Amino acid sequence: MSAVSPRPGQPPAPDGRTSLQVLVDEAARQLTICNACRYCEGLCAVFPALERRSLLDTGDVSQLSNLCHDCRACYDACMYTAPHEFELNVPKTLAAVRVADYQRYLWPRRVPKVFRGWAGVAAGAAFSAALVLSIAVTHGGWGRLTATTDRAESPYVFIPYPVLIGLMLAAAVFAVAVAGLAGRRYWVAVGGPGRHVGAGAVGRAVWYAATLRYLRGGGVDCYYPEDDRPSGARRGLHALVAYGFGLCIVSTAAAAVLQDLAGQPPPYPWLSVPVISGTAGGIGLLTGCAGLLGLKARSSGVTSFAQMTVKDYGLLTALAFLALSGLATLLTRSTAAFGMVFLIHLSSVILAFASAPYSKFMHVVFRFLALVRDNAEIAGR
Amino acid sequence: MHASLPARASDEQPLAPSPAGRPAPGGVQGGGDGLPPAPAWAGQDWDIVVVGGGNAALASAMAAEDLGARVLILERSPRHMRGGNSRHTRNIRCMHEANEFNSGAYTFDELWDDLCHVGDGPNDEALARFTVSDSATIPDWMYAHGARWQQPLAGTLHLGRTNRFFLGGGKALLNSYYRYARTRPDITVAYDAKVEEFELTGTNCRAVVASVDGRRVRVRTRAVICASGGYEANLDWLRRFWGDAVDNYIIRGTPYNDGHVLAWLYEAGAAQAGQERGFHAIALDARSPRFDGGIATRLDTIPFGIVINASGQRFYDEGEDVWPKRYAIWGRNIAEQPGQIATSLWDAKVSRLFLPPMYGVTQAGDIGTLAARLGLDPGAVSKTVAEYNAAVVDGSFDPAVLDNCRTEGLRPPKSHWAQRLDQPPYSGIAMRPGITFTYMGVAVDKDARVRHTDGSVFRNIFAAGEIMSGNVLSTGYLAGFGMTIGSVWGRQAGTQAARHVRG
Numbered sequence: 001m002s003a004v005s006p007r008p009g010q011p012p013a014p015d016g017r018t019s020l021q022v023l024v025d026e027a028a029r030q031l032t033i034c035n036a037c038r039y040c041e042g043l044c045a046v047f048p049a050l051e052r053r054s055l056l057d058t059g060d061v062s063q064l065s066n067l068c069h070d071c072r073a074c075y076d077a078c079m080y081t082a083p084h085e086f087e088l089n090v091p092k093t094l095a096a097v098r099v100a101d102y103q104r105y106l107w108p109r110r111v112p113k114v115f116r117g118w119a120g121v122a123a124g125a126a127f128s129a130a131l132v133l134s135i136a137v138t139h140g141g142w143g144r145l146t147a148t149t150d151r152a153e154s155p156y157v158f159i160p161y162p163v164l165i166g167l168m169l170a171a172a173v174f175a176v177a178v179a180g181l182a183g184r185r186y187w188v189a190v191g192g193p194g195r196h197v198g199a200g201a202v203g204r205a206v207w208y209a210a211t212l213r214y215l216r217g218g219g220v221d222c223y224y225p226e227d228d229r230p231s232g233a234r235r236g237l238h239a240l241v242a243y244g245f246g247l248c249i250v251s252t253a254a255a256a257v258l259q260d261l262a263g264q265p266p267p268y269p270w271l272s273v274p275v276i277s278g279t280a281g282g283i284g285l286l287t288g289c290a291g292l293l294g295l296k297a298r299s300s301g302v303t304s305f306a307q308m309t310v311k312d313y314g315l316l317t318a319l320a321f322l323a324l325s326g327l328a329t330l331l332t333r334s335t336a337a338f339g340m341v342f343l344i345h346l347s348s349v350i351l352a353f354a355s356a357p358y359s360k361f362m363h364v365v366f367r368f369l370a371l372v373r374d375n376a377e378i379a380g381r
Numbered sequence: 382m383h384a385s386l387p388a389r390a391s392d393e394q395p396l397a398p399s400p401a402g403r404p405a406p407g408g409v410q411g412g413g414d415g416l417p418p419a420p421a422w423a424g425q426d427w428d429i430v431v432v433g434g435g436n437a438a439l440a441s442a443m444a445a446e447d448l449g450a451r452v453l454i455l456e457r458s459p460r461h462m463r464g465g466n467s468r469h470t471r472n473i474r475c476m477h478e479a480n481e482f483n484s485g486a487y488t489f490d491e492l493w494d495d496l497c498h499v500g501d502g503p504n505d506e507a508l509a510r511f512t513v514s515d516s517a518t519i520p521d522w523m524y525a526h527g528a529r530w531q532q533p534l535a536g537t538l539h540l541g542r543t544n545r546f547f548l549g550g551g552k553a554l555l556n557s558y559y560r561y562a563r564t565r566p567d568i569t570v571a572y573d574a575k576v577e578e579f580e581l582t583g584t585n586c587r588a589v590v591a592s593v594d595g596r597r598v599r600v601r602t603r604a605v606i607c608a609s610g611g612y613e614a615n616l617d618w619l620r621r622f623w624g625d626a627v628d629n630y631i632i633r634g635t636p637y638n639d640g641h642v643l644a645w646l647y648e649a650g651a652a653q654a655g656q657e658r659g660f661h662a663i664a665l666d667a668r669s670p671r672f673d674g675g676i677a678t679r680l681d682t683i684p685f686g687i688v689i690n691a692s693g694q695r696f697y698d699e700g701e702d703v704w705p706k707r708y709a710i711w712g713r714n715i716a717e718q719p720g721q722i723a724t725s726l727w728d729a730k731v732s733r734l735f736l737p738p739m740y741g742v743t744q745a746g747d748i749g750t751l752a753a754r755l756g757l758d759p760g761a762v763s764k765t766v767a768e769y770n771a772a773v774v775d776g777s778f779d780p781a782v783l784d785n786c787r788t789e790g791l792r793p794p795k796s797h798w799a800q801r802l803d804q805p806p807y808s809g810i811a812m813r814p815g816i817t818f819t820y821m822g823v824a825v826d827k828d829a830r831v832r833h834t835d836g837s838v839f840r841n842i843f844a845a846g847e848i849m850s851g852n853v854l855s856t857g858y859l860a861g862f863g864m865t866i867g868s869v870w871g872r873q874a875g876t877q878a879a880r881h882v883r884g
Binding site: 032033035036037038039040041042054055073074076077078080081083084085086211218219220228229236 | 461468469527531532546548549550551552555556560670673675676677679680733736737738739836
């Protein structure tokens with residue numbers, strides 16, 4: 001599929017179109033054939049949304065791409081996949097558009113070179129680790145960090161509470177601001193402003209997201225990892241990741257409540273909300289990520305867009321590492337290793353927040369907004 | 382791949398019988414020639430060999446396996462093209478009670494009535510009645526074998542009450558069937574396996590000879606089901622009935638339906654059912670691929686404007702009846718015009734009333750310029766449009782019903798949806814006849830056994846699907862009924878063949 005290879009950031013096509021325009025034109029070509037066929041309209045939200053449009057502009061292509069949950073049922077159903085001369089590959093083409101979207105709506109649009117790719121992750125990790133390590137060493141010295149202990153430690157012996165909160169808040173505010181701006185740009189691009197968005201549309205979007213509705217395909221599950229064997233594995237594992245991640249947030253929030261409202265500083269006993277939810281969440285997240293990484297390694301290359309696959313590996317690896325380091329803080333909190341393990345986890349969390357808007361994590365924002373837009377569109381008919 | 386089709390199935394003489402008593406070990410002839418090893422299925426004895434890989438073939442294989450038969454499916458195409466014309470289908474028409482997938486009940490009488498009102502009505506009344514009554518149990522049977530249905534939606538061509546839609550369409554249906562077959566140890570599927578001939582003793586088939594990977598393979602079997610489709614992809618066979626007009630026909634479906642098995646059966650004495658010139662054909666965008674363009678290149682613009690031939694003249698009532706009842710007339714209408722080409726014209730006010738044509742449209746601000754861009758005579762086209770506009774009487778336009786917008790004093794008339802072409806930009810698309818499938822096939826009895834011209838039947842040769850649709854249909858067509866014939870007769874052929882094998 002050379003048709004989807006032009007990539008954002010590459011030189012313009014020979015005919016003067018930008019690489020993004022080449023990509024959008026190719027997606028529009030394929031979707032126009034889909035709109036003349038319509039056999040897939042029962043599979044997901046993409047095809048009914050396509051039927052409500054006749055000429056596709058860049059925003060339409062963006063909206064349809066983010067409405068696509070990559071279940072690949074349409075590829076299984078399509079009579080026009082290569083070697084047919086129409087050469088349709090809708091899952092791959094829409095994935096290519098999403099990769100472009102994950103970049104073009106972001107600020108800054110071009111991430112500084114030093115923070116790009118795996119080398120960029122390493123640079124970010126080194127920067128983040130150096131930051132927390134220098135704070136810890138300044139605060140308590142090397143000795144405190146590696147002292148042996150016979151009871152569960154409070155993390156504040158390494159990093160003072162106000163500093164810890166300050167670091168986390170800074171990273172979180174940055175992440176929310178950048179993601180929010182990207183979401184706003186997406187909403188404008190797909191023609192969201194000016195359209196009435198009712199509570200019903202938002203409610204349905206929340207429900208569809210929470211139930212991972214469109215990872216069911218048309219009811220027969222994703223054609224993933226194998227393209228000829230529908231399986232609920234991806235949906236189940238994705239639920240583990242999503243809800244595991246949610247439980248980790250619950251754990252953090254519960255700890256904040258206990259500490260700041262109930263006046264109970266950490267560490268918390270095994271049978272406490274923060275520890276139980278954090279442990280369950282961490283295990284769910286780790287299992288889900290490991291499972292999805294396993295599926296990805298076995299998945300068909302025909303419908304996969306290589307740059308998206310790289311992003312998938314990046315997010316899954318990062319979340320698995322966060323879960324692993326979080327669980328490790330719990331298991332080591334009565335040992336001499338706790339200080340270093342805690343710093344590793346803390347620096348990973350800071351890095352994760354700061355880099356989330358530039359990762360596949362943004363699918364949460366764009367897909368949710370696409371669902372809201374779609375349900376508002378349906379309600380407005 | 383199209384160029385590699387045999388030039389003329391009927392010219393390929395059945396190959397001389399192999400030297401008696403000398404089949405190579407494993408049932409393979411030839412060998413020692415550097416070809417890949419013969420497939421494992423070739424050396425086995427089979428209860429039933431199914432020829433073909435579409436809906437009727439899979440239905441017959443699954444029905445036979447349900448009764449305990451060991452079945453070998455020989456699919457002519459490579460795996461990615463499996464499924465014959467079924468991969469381009471979308472729905473099936475069965476009689477039914479009200480249910481969650483249809484907007485209302487559809488009785489035997491109603492379906493029978495619809496069948497009697499297309500073309501010249503059913504060909505063999507008894508077989509047609511069986512098709513209708515047996516269709517009642519088909520949807521549940523399909524579901525049990527892996528089929529999944531689409532929920533009724535607004536956009537399903539007004540067929541939501543009468544027809545069930547396959548979730549994802551015909552290729553998705555066939556993929557589900559092939560996945561089901563994969564779970565059955567007694568069904569084996571071979572791709573790229575072209576059946577060349579059958580070995581007969583009287584009217585009894587002992588073995589099937591196929592070519593696979595360039596070698597001839599002999600497969601012993603106790604029964605054969607021919608579900609290999611029509612011959613619409615064999616242009617030279619069509620040429621015998623249609624002359625050189627076929628050079629301008631587009632074949633909407635698989636390029637593999639060259640009718641080789643049908644021709645072989647005729648040579649062996651099979652009786653013909655269905656008319657030589659019987660086919661289902663619609664108006665296609667003239668830019669369609671020669672083969673396998675399927676559904677996406679059809680045009681639904683005709684009732685909204687006018688249609689002119691190469692000389693710029695109208696030739697048929699574009700508003701005769703609602704489109705779902707009339708779309709299948711236009712293939713033949715265009716086939717009968719000089720050069721087998723016609724052009725659909727419409728103006729801006731109707732341009733959003735039909736599915737957007739996939740190749741785009743030719744447009745201009747006035748009719749003369751549009752005609753020139755379409756390669757037509759601007760003067761003739763402008764005159765035709767002016768005469769048509771002058772004949773339109775005012776009415777209230779409603780595309781959903783037979784409205785009162787019509788022409789007066791015009792030949793041919795436009796009976797409904799007639800509006801003046803007066804709002805630029807004007808649009809046009811050239812159209813060719815697109816053949817969906819042919820009706821001429823083999824005659825069968827109530828058990829789906831192939832009939833012989835001498836009045837007997839072939840003892841263990843059965844037929845299902847397009848290859849015998851001419852027993853049921855004569856000239857017209859009902860949307861979704863080809864899949865009904867394939868499913869009913871596939872199940873019947875599989876069941877009867879399994880009973881024959883089990884004695």
